[in-house]
Amino acid sequence: MTEALSLSGIDALYGESHVLHQVSFNLNAGRVLALLGRNGAGKTTCMSTIIGFLPPRAGEIRLFGEAIGKLSPETISRKGVGFVPQGRRIFPSLTVQENLAVSRQKRKGVAMPWTLERVIELFPRMKNRLQQLAGSLSGGEQQMLAIGRALMGNPRVLLMDEPSEGLAPLIVAEVGRTLLRLKQEGQSIVLVEQNIKLALGLADEVVILNTGRVAFSGSAGQVRSDQALITQHLGVF
Amino acid sequence: MQYWIIQTLNSLALGGLLFLLAAGFSLIFGLMRIANLTHGSLYMLGAYVGISVLKYVPNLWLAAIIGGLVMALFGGLVERLILRPLAGNALGQVLVTLGISFIVADLCLIVWGGDPIPVPTPPALQQPILVGGVAFPTYRLVVLAIAVATALALYLLMDRTRIGAMIRAGVDDMQMARAVGIPVSRLFTAVFCLGAALAGAGGIIGGPIMSAYPGLDADMLPLALIVVMLGGVGSLLGAFVGSFLIGAIYTFGTALLPDLAYVILFLPMIVVIAFRPTGLFGRQSV
Numbered sequence: 001m002t003e004a005l006s007l008s009g010i011d012a013l014y015g016e017s018h019v020l021h022q023v024s025f026n027l028n029a030g031r032v033l034a035l036l037g038r039n040g041a042g043k044t045t046c047m048s049t050i051i052g053f054l055p056p057r058a059g060e061i062r063l064f065g066e067a068i069g070k071l072s073p074e075t076i077s078r079k080g081v082g083f084v085p086q087g088r089r090i091f092p093s094l095t096v097q098e099n100l101a102v103s104r105q106k107r108k109g110v111a112m113p114w115t116l117e118r119v120i121e122l123f124p125r126m127k128n129r130l131q132q133l134a135g136s137l138s139g140g141e142q143q144m145l146a147i148g149r150a151l152m153g154n155p156r157v158l159l160m161d162e163p164s165e166g167l168a169p170l171i172v173a174e175v176g177r178t179l180l181r182l183k184q185e186g187q188s189i190v191l192v193e194q195n196i197k198l199a200l201g202l203a204d205e206v207v208i209l210n211t212g213r214v215a216f217s218g219s220a221g222q223v224r225s226d227q228a229l230i231t232q233h234l235g236v237f
Numbered sequence: 238m239q240y241w242i243i244q245t246l247n248s249l250a251l252g253g254l255l256f257l258l259a260a261g262f263s264l265i266f267g268l269m270r271i272a273n274l275t276h277g278s279l280y281m282l283g284a285y286v287g288i289s290v291l292k293y294v295p296n297l298w299l300a301a302i303i304g305g306l307v308m309a310l311f312g313g314l315v316e317r318l319i320l321r322p323l324a325g326n327a328l329g330q331v332l333v334t335l336g337i338s339f340i341v342a343d344l345c346l347i348v349w350g351g352d353p354i355p356v357p358t359p360p361a362l363q364q365p366i367l368v369g370g371v372a373f374p375t376y377r378l379v380v381l382a383i384a385v386a387t388a389l390a391l392y393l394l395m396d397r398t399r400i401g402a403m404i405r406a407g408v409d410d411m412q413m414a415r416a417v418g419i420p421v422s423r424l425f426t427a428v429f430c431l432g433a434a435l436a437g438a439g440g441i442i443g444g445p446i447m448s449a450y451p452g453l454d455a456d457m458l459p460l461a462l463i464v465v466m467l468g469g470v471g472s473l474l475g476a477f478v479g480s481f482l483i484g485a486i487y488t489f490g491t492a493l494l495p496d497l498a499y500v501i502l503f504l505p506m507i508v509v510i511a512f513r514p515t516g517l518f519g520r521q522s523v
Contacts, residue, residue, distance in 0.1 A: 051416050072422075073416045077417055085413060093408075102402045105418050153418055
């Protein structure tokens, strides 16, 4: 199986505060890896490190074998890492269509490249909102736009940081269906989620972080059947 | 009647020149978070370079184009060689731009001397237009037209092209713009060159009205700063409205209440910042 994304021995620091300690994991192509852990465990920092906002102090990040740990965010994005950030962070003063258009990147060897039409087909409610300013969308619509924006870059690996955060249950279910469809189309995904049920329903592998260290790494099935593990690292649910 | 028409056209022409200066200043400030204090120097240097061109080719428009291109090159070099290594150090960048403005001012003094150098109005535009017995100074109308045409071109660039949308995305959220693959660093240089070119061309276009003199940079920069604070950082519409507002306030303020000109100038800015820190059309506070 091809390794889509691999982290080995990643140390990351915000100033003097050491947030990630020797974090290592692999994501195989076409799989979904759920990155779980309590608040402050280092999940979002991990995402920031991969996309290049916070370059690792030590360790190696590889995208399909190519080292990307020292590259700038725009280069990492262009190499094929898509990013759906926590809090959505759509461009509020751009229209929905512009949000999608500025993120478009062509990539050779993509069987079904993402286009405006395909994103609209994925999120039909965007169709009537294309000329609307993105800042005026509801939270759920902004989340869909954030996902669509990341897809327009035709990512080889998609990073999603809490896509269900702050959304109504119905919208969470819709986001869940979207993720399932992306998975079925063979999209490699790293998913950070507080909604453990949603995450375990989609994931093939699970990595649990605890105070910046990998506390568990294994299959999603293992986690689903191990209530003690869930209680210990994730709290009860 | 004639007095008021002249004053109004003076204020519109000053507003137009301010727009050429403030549009680039605002874009650079909005995208790169740099208050580029060399912007007044680019205006002055553009005027002087244009004057040197006029010695050989007496064509103001050619001088404006060359002045603009030279300033674009100069601005691009400043951005790449001096500001880029200081990325992330906003205070350092602002201080460096201030330092460069002092250096430019001294160099201009050495090269072009300390006396004001007048710039002749193009002969075809020297005659006022007479409408119903009232004389309208033609060149000021042309300056106004240039500013409006520039505003329109910038609007189309910023609002109707993908590049423009990328720049606005960078103004909205620079880090996220990078994360979707927008080449922010190249856009920085391009925006800097564009802003510098507009300022430089503005300097020589303003020549027949203001001439070129040591201290022109320091006269224009605060006005551009006020325009951008009033209109809102990174907002083209804000720069446009702010420029003509400040042009009018400054012109009529100095004409009617010369003792209070600066009070009249800064008061609206203080009011706007106190009650609307993002300016009239901006998103970020200054």
